[in-house]
Amino acid sequence: MTTIDASELDLIRRSLRHVLDKFGPAEVPSALLAEGWADLIATDAAAAITTLSEEAGRSRSAAPVLDLAVLRGAGLEADATSVVVVDGSALAGAERALRFLWLTDDGIAVLGADAVDLVPAGGFDPALGLLRATAVRSGHEEIGDATVAAAAIAAGRRALASQMIGAVDQMLSETLEYIGARHQYGRAIGSFQTVKHRMAEVAVAVTAARAATTTAWQFADTADGPLLAMGCKALAGRAHHLASTHCFQVHGGIAFTVEHGFHQWVRRGLLLDHLLGDHKSLTREVGRSVIARGRPPRVPLLTDVATM
Amino acid sequence: MTHVSSHVLAPTTVDDVTTDPFPDPVAPLRQTAEQFRGWLERNHEALEPFRHEVAEELHLSSARFRPLQKLLWDHGWHRLGWPVDVGGLGGSPLHRYVVAEELAAAGYVNPAIHGSVEIIAPMLIRFAPDLAARHVPKGVSGDEVWCQGFSEPDAGSDLGSLRTRAIADGDGFRVSGQKMWSSNGHIASWCCLLARTGDPDEGYRGLTMFWVDLSAAGVRVVPTKLESGASDTSEIFLEDVHVPADHLIGGVGEGWAAVMYLMQFERGAYAWGRQADLTTQLTELIVDHVDEFPANADELVGDAYLSLLGLRSRCRDTIGALAAGTNLGPAFSIDKILLSKAEQTMTEAARRLLSPRLELAGTDDAVAELWRSRWSFSRITTIYGGAGEVQRDLVAERLLGLPRGR
Numbered sequence: 001m002t003t004i005d006a007s008e009l010d011l012i013r014r015s016l017r018h019v020l021d022k023f024g025p026a027e028v029p030s031a032l033l034a035e036g037w038a039d040l041i042a043t044d045a046a047a048a049i050t051t052l053s054e055e056a057g058r059s060r061s062a063a064p065v066l067d068l069a070v071l072r073g074a075g076l077e078a079d080a081t082s083v084v085v086v087d088g089s090a091l092a093g094a095e096r097a098l099r100f101l102w103l104t105d106d107g108i109a110v111l112g113a114d115a116v117d118l119v120p121a122g123g124f125d126p127a128l129g130l131l132r133a134t135a136v137r138s139g140h141e142e143i144g145d146a147t148v149a150a151a152a153i154a155a156g157r158r159a160l161a162s163q164m165i166g167a168v169d170q171m172l173s174e175t176l177e178y179i180g181a182r183h184q185y186g187r188a189i190g191s192f193q194t195v196k197h198r199m200a201e202v203a204v205a206v207t208a209a210r211a212a213t214t215t216a217w218q219f220a221d222t223a224d225g226p227l228l229a230m231g232c233k234a235l236a237g238r239a240h241h242l243a244s245t246h247c248f249q250v251h252g253g254i255a256f257t258v259e260h261g262f263h264q265w266v267r268r269g270l271l272l273d274h275l276l277g278d279h280k281s282l283t284r285e286v287g288r289s290v291i292a293r294g295r296p297p298r299v300p301l302l303t304d305v306a307t308m
Numbered sequence: 309m310t311h312v313s314s315h316v317l318a319p320t321t322v323d324d325v326t327t328d329p330f331p332d333p334v335a336p337l338r339q340t341a342e343q344f345r346g347w348l349e350r351n352h353e354a355l356e357p358f359r360h361e362v363a364e365e366l367h368l369s370s371a372r373f374r375p376l377q378k379l380l381w382d383h384g385w386h387r388l389g390w391p392v393d394v395g396g397l398g399g400s401p402l403h404r405y406v407v408a409e410e411l412a413a414a415g416y417v418n419p420a421i422h423g424s425v426e427i428i429a430p431m432l433i434r435f436a437p438d439l440a441a442r443h444v445p446k447g448v449s450g451d452e453v454w455c456q457g458f459s460e461p462d463a464g465s466d467l468g469s470l471r472t473r474a475i476a477d478g479d480g481f482r483v484s485g486q487k488m489w490s491s492n493g494h495i496a497s498w499c500c501l502l503a504r505t506g507d508p509d510e511g512y513r514g515l516t517m518f519w520v521d522l523s524a525a526g527v528r529v530v531p532t533k534l535e536s537g538a539s540d541t542s543e544i545f546l547e548d549v550h551v552p553a554d555h556l557i558g559g560v561g562e563g564w565a566a567v568m569y570l571m572q573f574e575r576g577a578y579a580w581g582r583q584a585d586l587t588t589q590l591t592e593l594i595v596d597h598v599d600e601f602p603a604n605a606d607e608l609v610g611d612a613y614l615s616l617l618g619l620r621s622r623c624r625d626t627i628g629a630l631a632a633g634t635n636l637g638p639a640f641s642i643d644k645i646l647l648s649k650a651e652q653t654m655t656e657a658a659r660r661l662l663s664p665r666l667e668l669a670g671t672d673d674a675v676a677e678l679w680r681s682r683w684s685f686s687r688i689t690t691i692y693g694g695a696g697e698v699q700r701d702l703v704a705e706r707l708l709g710l711p712r713g714r
Contacts, residue, residue: 176708191711193697196704203703204645208618215621231617234610280607287610291598295591296613298413300621302406302580303337305628 004044009051012040016052020061025093025129028063029080037068038078045072046217053159057166060268062129064091066159066275070101073155074108074148085116085133086156086276092129094118101143102135103152108144111135125267154220154229157276161213161229161236164272168206168236168243171265172199175247182252189250198246205239215300224297227289230282237279240269322354322379323347330384333399337406344385344407348414355379361417362674363681366540367495370453373419377450380407386422386448394433395445401631405580412584415592420540421453424492427578428454428500431570432519435558439519443498457487457501457520457544458567464489465695467502467567468512472546474503480552481505483518484526486545489692493542494531497522500570501544502563515563519555526550536684568637574693575640576630579647580623586654587616589682593658597675601661612657615650622646638706641699648689648696655679655686 004012015035023031032052040048049069056065067084076082083090083097090100100116102109115137121130144152176199179190189195212235216228244266248255255262273279290296331343348355358376361369380386389403390396404426408418425447432440446452463470472485483503490499499520506514522529526549531539558566590612598605626643629636658679659666666683669676690696704710 172708176710180710188711191713193701196708196710197697197700199708199710200645200700200703203708204642207642208622208646211621211625212614212617215617215624228617231614234614235618283610283614284606285610286613287606287608290590290609290613291594291601291605294595294598296587296616298409298584298587298620300624302402302409302624302627303341305337305402305624305631 004047009047012048013051013055017055017059020052020055020059020063020065023063025061025063025091026096028061028065028093029068029096032068033078033080041068041072041078046214046220049155049159050162050213050217053162054166054169057163057168057272058170060127060167060170060264062092062127064093065163066091066156069159070103070152070156074101074144074152076101076143084156086153087274088133089121089275090116090118090131090133092131094131094133100133102133102140103149103156105149105153106146107142107149108152109140110143111140112137115140123271125264125271127264128268128271130271150226153276154216154226157229157233157282158213158216158220160272160275161209161216161233164233164236164240164269165206165210165213167265167268167272168202168209168239171243171247171262172202172206174262175199175250179250195250198250202239202243202246205235205242209235209239218304219297219299224299227286227297228299230277230286230289233277234279234282234286237269237273237282240273241279244269322351323383325382328383330397331388331403333388333397333403335399337400337402340388340403341406341410344410345414347383347385348410348416355416358416361678363537363677365538366420366492370419370421370492370495373417373421374450376416377419377422377448380411381445381449390429390444390448391433393437394429394440395448402627405577405627405631408581409584412581412588415588418581418585419450421450421492422448423578423581424454424456426581427570427573428456430573431500431517431557431566434569435517435562435566436519436556438554439557443519452498453492453496455490455492455496455499455522455542456570457490457493457499459489460485460487465698468515468564470502470504470515471508472501472503474505474516474518474551476505477550480550480555481518483520483546483549483551486543488532488541488543490529490542490544491540491692493522493544494529494539496529499544500557500566501546502567505560505563512564514561515567516560517557517563517566518551519557520546520549520551521555524549524551534684536681538681538685569635571694572630572635572637572640575644575647576623576626576636579619579643580627582647583616583620583623583650586650587620589658590616590654593661597662602663605661608657608661612650612654615646615653619643619646619650638702641694641702642707644693645696645699645703651686651689655683659683 019031052065070084081096081098083094083100085100085102097113100111117134117136118131121132180188182189213232216232219228251262254260385407387397389399389401392398411418429444447454460470474481474483499522501518501520502515504514505516526547528545530543532541533539665676666680705712
């Protein structure tokens with residue numbers, strides 16, 4: 001439940017954004033801790049992690065905000081030197097690691113800083129600074145079983161959903177500005193209906209994804225938590241895919257240039273969607289889970305809405 | 309709390325209305341939900357007929373579910389959240405949406421006729437309190453069926469161009485013209501009808517909303533046979549129909565304000581009720597048919613559920629605002645778009661999950677018949693209540709601030 005009001009949240013958003021803009025990926029976690037991150041997540045983890053992740057998405061920061069979300073999900077204390085490995089990858093800034101938390105469906109293993117070999121992943125989005133992680137020494141300590149891992153993965157999925165949602169917000173607002181200013185045939189291209197409808201599709205998709213993410217947080221600690229986390233990440237991944245397609249198209253040829261930089265949104269989205277399950281595989285996973293239970297969860301609840 | 313004297317037409321095994329107190333309109337919503345669940349459980353035998361939807365003509369289905377409307381009214385569940393002035397118990401309108409959710413969650417069908425009351429009644433209450441006091445109790449309890457008279461042959465999504473005329477005449481108006489796509493029209497007794505009282509070139513500014521008695525002289529209602537096999541919508545022909553002056557909904561020239569007020573409920577609250585029913589349909593699909601699901605069932609069910617999760621999560625936020633009296637205006641177009649996507653994703657998933665029954669099975673396969681009718685209905689969800697293109701225009705222009713014009 002949100003315990004932070006809208007004006008406080010705005011202040012928090014600005015201070016988190018300031019940290020993301022000012023520091024490199026390796027420094028962001030310690031800078032956030034110095035700003036009182038532990039207190040913030042103790043007060044309202046949903047608002048804190050959602051806001052941080054949205055701002056990371058909006059600013060296209062490579063900071064490892066996912067690590068902080070996963071730590072919280074695993075029930076571990078916030079710290080700046082635990083680096084999370086998911087899908088065999090670590091996020092940028094891993095040089096700060098005093099230990100690695102190796103996350104799989106089966107559990108969470110702790111490995112020493114010298115037990116993991118890191119190689120830049122390259123791939124679609126080198127700017128994200130993703131690293132391929134290989135365990136080079138055997139011997140590790142299990143600090144969480146499959147249940148803890150499931151909660152940590154769910155927390156990571158909610159954070160990635162918010163990161164994609166923030167990215168879509170920013171892509172949409174940059175694109176709206178562009179199509180309002182760009183004239184062809186004597187009028188702003190944003191006045192053409194087909195262009196408008198592409199933007200409307202993006203707005204609808206991101207609205208649904210954001211609302212579903214709120215739901216996933218509300219029910220994070222229930223039996224529906226993991227399913228809803230998959231659901232909100234799938235919806236956010238779809239929204240990002242739609243935004244990448246439609247916003248790219250209405251930019252015309254300019255989006256293809258290195259100089260314009262729009263392509264970086266598309267590349268970032270492909271990576272964020274890939275981490276912890278892309279939207280198509282999560283859709284199937286959600287379906288499998290719903291069939292196995294025999295009934296879809298009927299959440300969120302109207303009875304949680306204040307009547308006054 | 310006082311009891312109104314009431315008669316129960318439905319099975320006598322239902323809790324006695326003379327001893328069963330009305331629900332508390334100021335109780336927390338959670339308590340309302342729990343108590344209603346308890347009532348449904350205690351009376352499950354009597355309520356059994358209302359559990360199953362079948363593909364049938366509107367006059368049959370509306371007659372079948374009318375006793376349920378009556379029961380819910382007589383026992384107070386459908387009085388919750390309606391103002392006392394219209395026979396309600398008062399309290400937050402959210403009670404109404406909680407009752408709709410619990411009814412669906414327990415496996416019952418929210419009566420389709422009640423859905424149109426949920427859309428029209430708030431406008432009557434706001435713009436015509438006297439009419440509301442007389443008609444809302446009858447509409448909610450199922451004694452009356454209402455319809456909308458908005459669209460015309462030459463005015464569909466472009467409602468502002470409608471041509472049905474209303475001319476002042478003595479103590480009222482004379483209305484002439486033609487309406488179409490009036491859901492429930494041929495079984496309805498009253499119609500909220502939008503007509504032009506101003507000049508033809510005034511567009512939406514010269515419109516007035518009327519409450520028209522469909523049994524009045526000069527009214528002819530003709531059902532439209534739809535490709536789904538049902539006839540749940542009608543054409544309404546009006547020739548010099550007298551409408552008394554006290555049957556205006558709002559003032560002369562306020563028709564557009566009235567219809568826009570109504571649209572919040574058509575695009576917002578209605579979506580909540582529908583997602584509740586669609587979630588129940590998905591549950592029944594899985595429980596009853598999982599053994600015949602094809603290999604790609606995970607993807608189909610996943611798609612269907614995600615469309616409902618997005619819709620439901622969005623609706624929870626917007627109807628909270630609606631109940632608090634905030635007019636979100638064009639924001640409801642998002643709910644409307646999400647609803648039409650969910651309706652079509654659901655029925656398409658069902659078609660493929662049950663394949664080839666919808667494609668090949670005859671009318672003796674009741675499951676195929678029902679899902680065929682739902683599938684056909686879902687095709688129109690991107691058209692009624694303002695076409696999908698109009699909704700996207702509203703989102704782009706009014707929410708995203710893109711330039712007007714096409």
